[in-house]
Amino acid sequence: MREKITSSQNKRVKQWRALTTKKGRKQTETYLLEGWHLVQEAIKAKQALTAIMGTAEQLTAHAAVFPPDVATFELTDSIAKTIGDANTPQGIFATAPLAETTSVDPQDAQGGWLFLDQVQDPGNIGTMVRTADAAGLTGVVFGLGSASRYLPKVLRSMQGSQFHIQLVEDDLHEWIQTFTARHLPVYGTNLDPQAKDYRDVSPLTAGAIVMGNEGNGMAPDLQQLTTRNLYIPIKGQAESLNVAVAAGIVMFQLFG
Amino acid sequence: MREKITSSQNKRVKQWRALTTKKGRKQTETYLLEGWHLVQEAIKAKQALTAIMGTAEQLTAHAAVFPPDVATFELTDSIAKTIGDANTPQGIFATAPLAETTSVDPQDAQGGWLFLDQVQDPGNIGTMVRTADAAGLTGVVFGLGSASRYLPKVLRSMQGSQFHIQLVEDDLHEWIQTFTARHLPVYGTNLDPQAKDYRDVSPLTAGAIVMGNEGNGMAPDLQQLTTRNLYIPIKGQAESLNVAVAAGIVMFQLFG
Numbered sequence: 001m002r003e004k005i006t007s008s009q010n011k012r013v014k015q016w017r018a019l020t021t022k023k024g025r026k027q028t029e030t031y032l033l034e035g036w037h038l039v040q041e042a043i044k045a046k047q048a049l050t051a052i053m054g055t056a057e058q059l060t061a062h063a064a065v066f067p068p069d070v071a072t073f074e075l076t077d078s079i080a081k082t083i084g085d086a087n088t089p090q091g092i093f094a095t096a097p098l099a100e101t102t103s104v105d106p107q108d109a110q111g112g113w114l115f116l117d118q119v120q121d122p123g124n125i126g127t128m129v130r131t132a133d134a135a136g137l138t139g140v141v142f143g144l145g146s147a148s149r150y151l152p153k154v155l156r157s158m159q160g161s162q163f164h165i166q167l168v169e170d171d172l173h174e175w176i177q178t179f180t181a182r183h184l185p186v187y188g189t190n191l192d193p194q195a196k197d198y199r200d201v202s203p204l205t206a207g208a209i210v211m212g213n214e215g216n217g218m219a220p221d222l223q224q225l226t227t228r229n230l231y232i233p234i235k236g237q238a239e240s241l242n243v244a245v246a247a248g249i250v251m252f253q254l255f256g
Numbered sequence: 257m258r259e260k261i262t263s264s265q266n267k268r269v270k271q272w273r274a275l276t277t278k279k280g281r282k283q284t285e286t287y288l289l290e291g292w293h294l295v296q297e298a299i300k301a302k303q304a305l306t307a308i309m310g311t312a313e314q315l316t317a318h319a320a321v322f323p324p325d326v327a328t329f330e331l332t333d334s335i336a337k338t339i340g341d342a343n344t345p346q347g348i349f350a351t352a353p354l355a356e357t358t359s360v361d362p363q364d365a366q367g368g369w370l371f372l373d374q375v376q377d378p379g380n381i382g383t384m385v386r387t388a389d390a391a392g393l394t395g396v397v398f399g400l401g402s403a404s405r406y407l408p409k410v411l412r413s414m415q416g417s418q419f420h421i422q423l424v425e426d427d428l429h430e431w432i433q434t435f436t437a438r439h440l441p442v443y444g445t446n447l448d449p450q451a452k453d454y455r456d457v458s459p460l461t462a463g464a465i466v467m468g469n470e471g472n473g474m475a476p477d478l479q480q481l482t483t484r485n486l487y488i489p490i491k492g493q494a495e496s497l498n499v500a501v502a503a504g505i506v507m508f509q510l511f512g
Contacts (some may be wrong), residue, residue, distance in 0.1 A: 061411070106264060121305075123379065127498045127500075127501060130494050130497070130498060131494075131497060131498065131501050132492075133492040133494040134490045134491065134492050134493060134494040134496070134497050135486075135491070135492065136491025136492045150373035157498075159494070159495070161492075161493075161494050164307060164492055164493040164494065167493065178391070181423075232390075232508070232512070233389065233512070234390045235391060235392030235511075235512065236388075236389040236390050236391065236392045236393070236420055236421065237389060237417075237420035238386050238387075238389040238390040238415070238417050238420065239415070240390070241386070241387060241390050241504070242383045242386060242413075243501060244383075244386065244498070244500070244501060245387050245501055245503075245504035246504075247503055248498075248502075248504055248505050249500075249504050249508045249512075252488070252505050255491075256488075256489070256491065256505075
């Protein structure tokens with residue numbers, strides 16, 4: 001069943017446009033998936049969708065794999081261009097419910113985890129979630145003060161990895177303390193050459209890596225709670241690595 | 257000597273604004289350094305600058321380290337905001353001459369190199385240059401079809417690494433063939449699990465790694481010229497890694 005929307009003043013269209021803002025997401029308790037790759041990943045992961053919408057051309061191209069019970073809306077090309085924030089919109093979207101805030105108890109967490117301490121750049125955050133997925137980690141904890149996982153640029157950079165691994169928003173103090181109490185190693189990262197060289201740590205099957213804020217690194221009080229803090233030796237004249245690159249190097253060394 | 261500019265119609269102001277475009281850079285044969293971090297890196301590297309410009313406050317804060325022979329221009333706050341493309345402009349800039357197109361002969365190249373084959377995303381390119389610097393590589397070759405090193409977002413992501421390592425624009429066929437003729441290993445990268453696991457290669461002191469286009473990977477004809485092609489095993493469900501993350505993992509494994 002396909003409903004056709006031709007007015008840009010349609011109430012639903014206004015709600016979809018508002019999904020690039022926090023307020024808009026809160027109002028409908030949903031977020032926006034932009035582009036066929038993300039919509040397809042959601043369908044493959046059997047993610048609950050509240051709507052699929054797109055141009056006639058896009059809907060026809062992909063309708064064969066749409067779940068039968070999801071409301072579908074056909075948009076004119078000009079309306080489709082006003083939704084989302086991609087530079088080159090593909091004309092296909094879906095809406096999905098916001099996840100519950102905290103879905104995993106650190107007492108029960110298994111395997112490898114990435115903890116994000118006040119990481120700010122949406123592209124970095126999304127890339128780290130994608131890398132954590134590729135390295136076989138179980139999930140990522142967004143500490144208090146990290147940017148939201150529902151920002152359009154985070155969603156784009158994750159490339160659907162939110163459907164493959166567990167994402168949690170929670171206080172990192174609790175996660176670090178619970179992991180170390182369970183004798184699971186938690187490795188912080190910083191730029192201090194007094195820290196341990198990341199290559200001198202044995203590969204892990206369970207435990208966590210903490211990445212800190214782009215400008216300030218990990219909070220000092222969190223650094224004190226970790227099992228060890230690691231650093232990546234810099235051979236050239238760059239002052240530091242991009243946080244997502246550093247996270248990739250450490251995750252693949254320890255878990256990859 | 258400080259010249260004060262108060263008209264937004266000033267000819268120099270128009271030229272500086274145009275430096276976010278290729279045409280504008282070509283007209284004056286210069287490019288724009290935005291923000292104190294980049295201007296400072298250029299001064300530290302004794303890079304030739306054609307002008308330093310900024311608000312009264314910014315110029316006063318940093319004047320002590322300006323090279324004596326560079327023309328300095330004081331801008332009103334409102335003019336400063338119209339130059340460059342940073343989201344949060346700092347009000348300090350410099351202009352530097354565009355480099356000669358090709359400055360290094362592959363016959364003479366020493367140490368480790370990163371070759372970029374049609375990499376498109378400016379943030380990825382800048383991050384790879386910064387990572388190559390951090391990993392102690394000698395330089396980066398921008399193959400034909402890779403985005404320009406003078407795009408504002410490339411410059412921002414490099415964080416000044418263009419002053420630490422050599423950047424060259426040239427045909428990768430020639431670089432790969434010259435390296436292999438000199439018995440320097442050149443490792444391509446691709447997503448083919450038939451390729452060699454990157455962890456099974458010995459660390460290098462000289463040689464090159466090739467990273468390909470974000471969507472299509474390395475060009476097939478270049479893959480045939482390499483010593484070997486490497487892949488990074490994906491353990492989770494992500495289809496691939498971000499190219500800058502993959503480059504970081506391989507560079508630190510082979511050269512770090």
